[in-house]
Amino acid sequence: MIRRRVRRSVFGGKDVRVRSVRELSVTGKRVLVRVDFNVPLAGGTVADDTRIRAALPTISYLCERGAVVILASHLGRPKGRRVEELRLDPVAATLERLLGRPVRKVNDCVGAHVEAQVAALGPGEILLLENVRFYPEEEANDPSFARALARLADLFVNDAFGVAHRANASTVGVAAFLPAAAGFLLERELAVLEGLLGAPARPFVVVAGGAKVADKIGVLSSLMARADALLIGGKMAAAFWSDSAAPAAERQAAQEILARAAACGVRLLTPVDAAGVLNSGEGRRFWTAGSDALPAGGEVLDIGPETAARFSREIGAAATVFWNGPVGKFEEPPFDAGTKTVARAVAAAPASVVGGGDTAAAARAAGVAAALSHISTGGGATLKFLAGEVLPAVAALASSAGAR
Numbered sequence: 327m328i329r330r331r332v333r334r335s336v337f338g339g340k341d342v343r344v345r346s347v348r349e350l351s352v353t354g355k356r357v358l359v360r361v362d363f364n365v366p367l368a369g370g371t372v373a374d375d376t377r378i379r380a381a382l383p384t385i386s387y388l389c390e391r392g393a394v395v396i397l398a399s400h401l402g403r404p405k406g407r408r409v410e411e412l413r414l415d416p417v418a419a420t421l422e423r424l425l426g427r428p429v430r431k432v433n434d435c436v437g438a439h440v441e442a443q444v445a446a447l448g449p450g451e452i453l454l455l456e457n458v459r460f461y462p463e464e465e466a467n468d469p470s471f472a473r474a475l476a477r478l479a480d481l482f483v484n485d486a487f488g489v490a491h492r493a494n495a496s497t498v499g500v501a502a503f504l505p506a507a508a509g510f511l512l513e514r515e516l517a518v519l520e521g522l523l524g525a526p527a528r529p530f531v532v533v534a535g536g537a538k539v540a541d542k543i544g545v546l547s548s549l550m551a552r553a554d555a556l557l558i559g560g561k562m563a564a565a566f567w568s569d570s571a572a573p574a575a576e577r578q579a580a581q582e583i584l585a586r587a588a589a590c591g592v593r594l595l596t597p598v599d600a601a602g603v604l605n606s607g608e609g610r611r612f613w614t615a616g617s618d619a620l621p622a623g624g625e626v627l628d629i630g631p632e633t634a635a636r637f638s639r640e641i642g643a644a645a646t647v648f649w650n651g652p653v654g655k656f657e658e659p660p661f662d663a664g665t666k667t668v669a670r671a672v673a674a675a676p677a678s679v680v681g682g683g684d685t686a687a688a689a690r691a692a693g694v695a696a697a698l699s700h701i702s703t704g705g706g707a708t709l710k711f712l713a714g715e716v717l718p719a720v721a722a723l724a725s726s727a728g729a730r
């Protein structure tokens with residue numbers, strides 16, 4: 327059997343052989359597809375459908391070939407509990423509209439009730455399982471939960487690039503129990519990211535922001551071996567301030583980054599000013615201040631105008647840019663100002679890659695999506711890939727029973 331070979335040499339990983347969904351005989355088979363439908367929500371509806379659209383080619387392909395399609399995804403971080411606002415019903419509605427096919431939804435992921443629902447499906451029909459992170463066993467990568475998921479299907483297809491850096495039951499565990507393959511999105515992400523960022527034209531500038539600081543700050547240190555400049559905004563920036571209230575581990579990671587930047591000659595830009603809001607008895611007061619003179623009790627919600635101008639200039643000199651993480655709370659104007667400025671500068675670069683569920687949404691909201699070289703569905707996943715780490719979900723496909 328011919329297997330697709332995803333060369334990882336440029337990124338420091340080993341060659342990884344990953345079978346493609348194209349190589350599976352899917353007609354009449356039950357196929358469990360892990361997708362990343364972790365989309366931004368607003369008022370109970372899907373605020374940005376980039377990740378759902380990105381999974382459509384694999385889903386349509388399987389339906390057209392007469393597979394029974396069972397979709398699994400997480401949404402947010404419910405930490406093993408049932409959280410009403412994080413049910414996948416709004417996602418099912420959006421998927422149904424985009425696909426133009428009915429999508430059934432169950433309120434669980436495993437068990438006799440779900441198995442009965444699957445048994446009732448005909449070829450080309452689609453069932454969306456509930457948020458897999460309602461089960462603590464998902465993030466614990468519990469083998470019994472992975473086996474229970476595997477019982478629903480004959481084959482496993484992973485198309486969830488955005489969560490490929492997590493070794494969970496539905497991304498890694500299940501691949502031990504079923505013949506497994508990569509979906510079109512996962513394949514395309516790996517190929518396009520390697521093509522654009524494998525040997526980037528220089529200067530190569532990385533912009534990092536967002537809210538998942540603990541997850542991402544450690545990766546930046548190893549990523550610096552590849553970048554000429556690193557620009558830090560968003561919640562990430564707080565770890566770099568001298569009187570920072572950030573957790574000790576994040577402040578230590580920031581110190582490592584500072585030391586490594588000096589040692590490798592990487593230009594490191596952290597915010598020189600910030601914007602935010604102060605709530606007092608007299609109401610809300612918007613403020614902008616130098617980062618050495620932040621108002622007491624004021625929450626930082628954006629980079630300031632001077633920082634935005636400096637970031638723009640640095641990005642303007644880049645031949646390649648990778649951006650993950652909005653530099654402010656862009657969902658709440660006026661704190662979208664810094665992110666909009668960064669988005670416009672990134673879009674003007676000769677090669678521009680933007681990654682992350684929220685950064686993709688921010689790029690669309692700024693109206694620059696069409697000018698970007700690539701919008702990746704992965705934020706944390708792309709950072710890890712760029713830092714040279716083998717993504718556990720990709721490794722699991724390579725070593726799955728069916729791939730040998």
Ligand SMILES: Nc1ncnc2c1ncn2[C@@H]1O[C@H](COP(=O)(O)OP(=O)(O)O)[C@@H](O)[C@H]1O
Nearest residue numbers: 536537538560561627654655682683684685705
């Ligand atoms: N200074 C800030 N204060 C509060 N939230 C912030 C700030 N900067 C960025 N954010 C938030 O970060 C979130 C995105 O973070 P993250 O998930 O790490 O990015 P991505 O999904 O692009 O990988 C956004 O919802 C944005 O509001």
Ligand SMILES: O=C(OP(=O)(O)O)[C@H](O)COP(=O)(O)O
Nearest residue numbers: 364488489682683684704705706
């Ligand atoms: O949204 C995601 O990542 P991202 O915020 O880095 O783009 C993925 O769905 C992974 O989610 P997680 O970081 O809660 O594991």
Ligand SMILES: [Mg+2]
Nearest residue numbers: 682683684705
């Ligand atoms: Mg996110």
